[in-house]
Amino acid sequence: MSTSRPPVFLERQSYRRRRLADAARLLPLAGAVAFVFPVFWSGGDEAAARPATADAGLYVFAVWLGLIVLAALLSGRLVRHGEDADQDG
Amino acid sequence: MLSFNLLLAVCLCYVVLLFAIAFWAEKRAEGGRLGWLRSPLVYTLSLSIYCTAWTFYGAVGYAARSGLEFATIYLGPTLIMVGWWGILRKMVRIGRTQRITSIADLISSRYGKSTLLGVLVTLLAVLGTTPYIALQLQSVTLSFAVFATDSHVATPEHWQSPDLEATALWVAAGLAIFTIVFGTRNIDVNERHHGVVTAIAVEAVVKLLALLAVGAFVVWSVADGPGDIYRYIDASPISDWQVAPGRWIGLTFLSAAAFLCLPRMFHVLVVENADERHLATASWAFPLYLFAMSLFVVPIAVVGLATMPEGSNPDLFVLTLPLSFDREVLAMFAFLGGFSSATSMVIVAAIALATMVSNHIVMPIWLATRTDGASMSGDVRNVLLLSRRLSIIGVLGLGYTYFRVSGGGTALAAIGLISFVGVAQVLPALLGGIFWRGATRVGAALGVGVGFAIWLYALLLPSFGPDAAMPAALLQDGPWGVGWLRPQALLGTGAMDPVIHALFWSILLNTLAFCAGSLLTFPTPLERLQGADFVHVFRHPAGARGWSPGMAEAEDLLIMAQRILGPSEAQALFQAEASAQGKQGYLPDTTSDFLDRLERELAGSVGAATAHAMLGQITGGAAVSVEELMRVADETAQIMEYSAQLEAKSAELSRTARQLREANEKLTALSIQKDAFLSQISHELRTPMTSIRSFSEILRDGGVEEPEARSRYAGIIHDEALRLTRLLDDLLDLSVLENGQVTLNEQDVMLSQVIDRAVTATGSRADGLRIRRNPADEQVPLRTDPDRLAQVFINLIANARKYCDAAEPELGIAVRRGGVAVSVDFVDNGAGIPRDAQAVIFEKFSRLGDTSAAGGAGLGLAICREIMVRLGGGISYLPGQGGAAFRVTLPLANVRAA
Numbered sequence: 008m009s010t011s012r013p014p015v016f017l018e019r020q021s022y023r024r025r026r027l028a029d030a031a032r033l034l035p036l037a038g039a040v041a042f043v044f045p046v047f048w049s050g051g052d053e054a055a056a057r058p059a060t061a062d063a064g065l066y067v068f069a070v071w072l073g074l075i076v077l078a079a080l081l082s083g084r085l086v087r088h089g090e091d092a093d094q095d096g
Numbered sequence: 097m098l099s100f101n102l103l104l105a106v107c108l109c110y111v112v113l114l115f116a117i118a119f120w121a122e123k124r125a126e127g128g129r130l131g132w133l134r135s136p137l138v139y140t141l142s143l144s145i146y147c148t149a150w151t152f153y154g155a156v157g158y159a160a161r162s163g164l165e166f167a168t169i170y171l172g173p174t175l176i177m178v179g180w181w182g183i184l185r186k187m188v189r190i191g192r193t194q195r196i197t198s199i200a201d202l203i204s205s206r207y208g209k210s211t212l213l214g215v216l217v218t219l220l221a222v223l224g225t226t227p228y229i230a231l232q233l234q235s236v237t238l239s240f241a242v243f244a245t246d247s248h249v250a251t252p253e254h255w256q257s258p259d260l261e262a263t264a265l266w267v268a269a270g271l272a273i274f275t276i277v278f279g280t281r282n283i284d285v286n287e288r289h290h291g292v293v294t295a296i297a298v299e300a301v302v303k304l305l306a307l308l309a310v311g312a313f314v315v316w317s318v319a320d321g322p323g324d325i326y327r328y329i330d331a332s333p334i335s336d337w338q339v340a341p342g343r344w345i346g347l348t349f350l351s352a353a354a355f356l357c358l359p360r361m362f363h364v365l366v367v368e369n370a371d372e373r374h375l376a377t378a379s380w381a382f383p384l385y386l387f388a389m390s391l392f393v394v395p396i397a398v399v400g401l402a403t404m405p406e407g408s409n410p411d412l413f414v415l416t417l418p419l420s421f422d423r424e425v426l427a428m429f430a431f432l433g434g435f436s437s438a439t440s441m442v443i444v445a446a447i448a449l450a451t452m453v454s455n456h457i458v459m460p461i462w463l464a465t466r467t468d469g470a471s472m473s474g475d476v477r478n479v480l481l482l483s484r485r486l487s488i489i490g491v492l493g494l495g496y497t498y499f500r501v502s503g504g505g506t507a508l509a510a511i512g513l514i515s516f517v518g519v520a521q522v523l524p525a526l527l528g529g530i531f532w533r534g535a536t537r538v539g540a541a542l543g544v545g546v547g548f549a550i551w552l553y554a555l556l557l558p559s560f561g562p563d564a565a566m567p568a569a570l571l572q573d574g575p576w577g578v579g580w581l582r583p584q585a586l587l588g589t590g591a592m593d594p595v596i597h598a599l600f601w602s603i604l605l606n607t608l609a610f611c612a613g614s615l616l617t618f619p620t621p622l623e624r625l626q627g628a629d630f631v632h633v634f635r636h637p638a639g640a641r642g643w644s645p646g647m648a649e650a651e652d653l654l655i656m657a658q659r660i661l662g663p664s665e666a667q668a669l670f671q672a673e674a675s676a677q678g679k680q681g682y683l684p685d686t687t688s689d690f691l692d693r694l695e696r697e698l699a700g701s702v703g704a705a706t707a708h709a710m711l712g713q714i715t716g717g718a719a720v721s722v723e724e725l726m727r728v729a730d731e732t733a734q735i736m737e738y739s740a741q742l743e744a745k746s747a748e749l750s751r752t753a754r755q756l757r758e759a760n761e762k763l764t765a766l767s768i769q770k771d772a773f774l775s776q777i778s779h780e781l782r783t784p785m786t787s788i789r790s791f792s793e794i795l796r797d798g799g800v801e802e803p804e805a806r807s808r809y810a811g812i813i814h815d816e817a818l819r820l821t822r823l824l825d826d827l828l829d830l831s832v833l834e835n836g837q838v839t840l841n842e843q844d845v846m847l848s849q850v851i852d853r854a855v856t857a858t859g860s861r862a863d864g865l866r867i868r869r870n871p872a873d874e875q876v877p878l879r880t881d882p883d884r885l886a887q888v889f890i891n892l893i894a895n896a897r898k899y900c901d902a903a904e905p906e907l908g909i910a911v912r913r914g915g916v917a918v919s920v921d922f923v924d925n926g927a928g929i930p931r932d933a934q935a936v937i938f939e940k941f942s943r944l945g946d947t948s949a950a951g952g953a954g955l956g957l958a959i960c961r962e963i964m965v966r967l968g969g970g971i972s973y974l975p976g977q978g979g980a981a982f983r984v985t986l987p988l989a990n991v992r993a994a
Contacts, residue, residue, distance in 0.1 A: 028181055031181035031182070032179065032181055034179060035178050035179030035182070038178055039348075042171050042348060045339045046339050048338070059329070060329055060335045060337050063164055063339075064329070064394055067167055067171075068391070071174060071383070071387050072387065075174075075178075075383045075387060077178075078177070078379050078380040078383065079379075079380035081181075082376040082380060083376070085181065085376060
């Protein structure tokens with residue numbers, strides 16, 4: 008059955024929109040990886056080697072804030088560009 | 097010191113204020129003046145019901161006990177919100193197009209509107225949420241207890257006083273009233289509860305400001321700013337904390353899963369969502385809210401640990417810290433914050449659960465007990481409203497009972513994560529349902545069932561302690577003494593934290609059962625339809641057809657719809673459909689499209705499964721079958737194939753039309769040429785005829801005496817006769833060639849000889865045409881008819897001589913041997929042939945411009961072409977050579993290997 012397929016190649020604007028959507032999908036993955044980091048600090052026995060709780064807290068909160076800023080930038084653009092970013096490709 | 101009565105008064109005022117706000121918002125919504133009530137800000141704030149009293153008070157206690165781990169409860173939702181484009185947006189769109197009323201409805205609707213799955217998810221939700229509601233009641237009573245006692249330390253005996261137990265009851269009753277008043281005003285859940293949402297938004301602001309105020313007080317009033325807090329942290333027991341990898345990752349995952357699956361979160365995220373774009377704002381604004389909520393948690397915890405007396409309950413630091421510094425207004429504010437967190441969560445949870453219970457448990461039972469089916473007497477709306485109100489009371493009553501029975505305490509505090517694990521069991525079926533078309537009802541039921549069972553066995557029942565819900569021997573040694581099956585150490589994994597252990601095993605086996613069940617079973621047609629609709633919700637917004645047309649009476653449908661939607665709404669719907677079909681009145685044709693639409697409208701009120709069952713009763717179960725599905729697909733395929741054929745035909749037609757147009761143009765041009773030729777040929781014939789006639793008349797009349805004159809006249813007559821003969825010869829020659837009657841006299845000959853002959857024959861040296869040749873190239877042996885070939889060459893050279901208009905006419909003859917052919921180019925340095933004439937020069941009777949000087953009849957090139965075709969080669973005009981240029985090609989067959 009030959010349904011009307013979406014075009015394989017897109018003009019520059021639509022292409023950018025789709026990559027924007029890709030970025031929005033990747034952002035939580037990047038955030039998850041950044042949030043997993045503190046797990047590796049606990050490995051060593053020597054307490055001196057791992058960051059203090061306060062520093063760890065600063066790290067977590069900094070990543071958090073970074074995610075919020077990135078999400079705000081991406082979602083603003085995605086909404087302006089509308090629905091075109093739905094298809095993958 | 098605040099009196100308990102003052103506290104109660106403030107609390108009551110706050111409740112009255114909330115009622116007023118909700119009432120005002122409902123009024124505005126009724127008047128259609130929603131304005132900012134529908135703004136992304138309100139949507140974002142309504143999501144804050146995620147931050148319950150457990151997180152408002154409990155996060156500080158959590159931080160005091162386990163350091164930064166409290167943040168994981170917020171990190172999961174942050175990741176989900178930030179990744180809204182992937183999952184949440186799809187859920188919201190599905191919720192909109194399918195008129196989803198709850199998470200149980202989503203699961204049930206996706207898997208073929210299955211009642212079983214709806215019941216299963218509802219049960220899971222009730223079991224998972226009841227302790228949570230109890231937890232909220234506990235937190236409210238505990239916070240009351242703080243104020244009721246003179247000491248600022250809350251210890252368990254204080255909230256056991258009869259006064260405080262009554263408090264819990266009053267709170268529960270007040271919440272039930274609020275929820276019933278504002279949560280069951282309208283049946284159609286998709287019409288949204290503006291009053292509730294607005295009140296919740298106000299509560300969200302109150303609790304955020306309260307926590308920030310306490311935090312600011314702690315950081316800048318008790319401590320000396322952030323630097324001092326840093327020192328507090330280093331000095332506190334928290335500084336010893338280190339990440340427990342399993343819990344850190346596990347709890348982040350758990351909170352993310354719960355955020356998606358919690359009935360109350362689903363309700364505010366999906367059901368109450370008015371506009372998809374609100375999600376975009378919430379994607380960063382809600383994480384920001386969570387960020388702000390957790391910013392001061394660690395400071396409050398460390399300062400509390402340092403300044404409060406030994407043995408204080410860290411869960412209540414938010415209240416007791418301001419009190420111990422005699423900041424009573426701040427403490428009151430914090431109390432209201434905690435109160436807001438508890439009440440908003442309970443209200444939404446009660447609405448969500450009541451919707452689920454009434455749509456997935458009460459309505460199916462009620463439908464089944466009615467013998468007269470869906471076209472029953474009585475108003476379904478009343479039944480539905482009543483069942484929803486009773487469900488709200490039931491849910492809150494369950495929560496209160498749980499609170500009383502469990503007796504509060506640490507068992508209740510731990511229930512937050514336990515109930516998260518419970519509701520997270522919906523996750524595989526949920527994600528599988530919206531991203532995987534192959535997910536089936538059996539798989540989903542198996543997955544949820546297995547996960548549910550493991551959650552009960554490995555987490556919920558053991559959580560009550562040994563011998564409470566599970567015998568101690570079972571906990572210790574496993575069932576029948578099989579150590580591998582010990583509830584908290586399945587397959588010997590006892591080293592894991594109990595919550596993570598249960599999460600790991602339940603989600604793992606849940607997912608396995610879900611996948612295996614889906615892979616091994618075959619879905620029903622309705623499941624496949626719904627699956628395609630859900631997974632491709634962005635591609636097919638229209639939805640597929642689920643009903644066979646024509647089996648139901650429109651009147652029966654109208655009667656049923658009136659009972660569920662209300663008479664005016666149902667009549668408006670039917671009238672609109674009828675007029676869309678071009679009919680008068682209220683009864684449209686029962687097409688499958690209409691049945692689908694009606695079902696979705698009903699689903700917005702009673703849930704997909706019930707709506708489907710009711711329609712099924714009226715239509716006699718005429719839901720679509722596999723064969724029907726395939727037939728529809730076939731029809732579509734045929735239509736598409738047909739249209740593809742039409743397209744191909746149309747392309748062919750336009751190609752033919754183009755060819756015809758070209759042919760017509762050529763024919764028109766040829767006809768003009770022929771007309772021109774006819775006048776030319778008559779002229780050509782008449783001119784010699786005239787002179788022949790005149791001179792022969794002169795001779796006949798004998799008027800000329802001189803013999804020289806006579807012989808001159810006879811010569812003229814002879815010449816003119818020759819000219820006529822030549823013309824007729826040419827015509828004859830062409831005719832013979834065209835009819836293929838010519839016989840070729842093939843010989844072996846060198847190309848140079850043929851060209852020599854042609855050049856000599858034209859005698860061009862005599863009248864100034866210079867010919868450039870390259871004799872070396874011309875040494876090409878040929879097998880051809882040299883006379884005919886020479887005739888072509890002669891014609892081309894003669895043409896150059898006649899038509900080349902350069903001051904010093906020059907003709908280049910270039911021979912090129914290619915791989916397959918030898919080509920002979922004749923290029924002169926004249927003006928060339930105009931572009932529009934190039935197409936017709938090889939046609940018969942073709943002559944360019946005023947060519948009377950040339951004396952030909954326009955047959956030369958036509959003859960050349962015919963000859964070259966006979967010889968197996970060709971002749972063509974070469975444009976762009978700086979003058980008239982012709983290429984004669986002789987193909988490989990005539991080129992002999994040298």
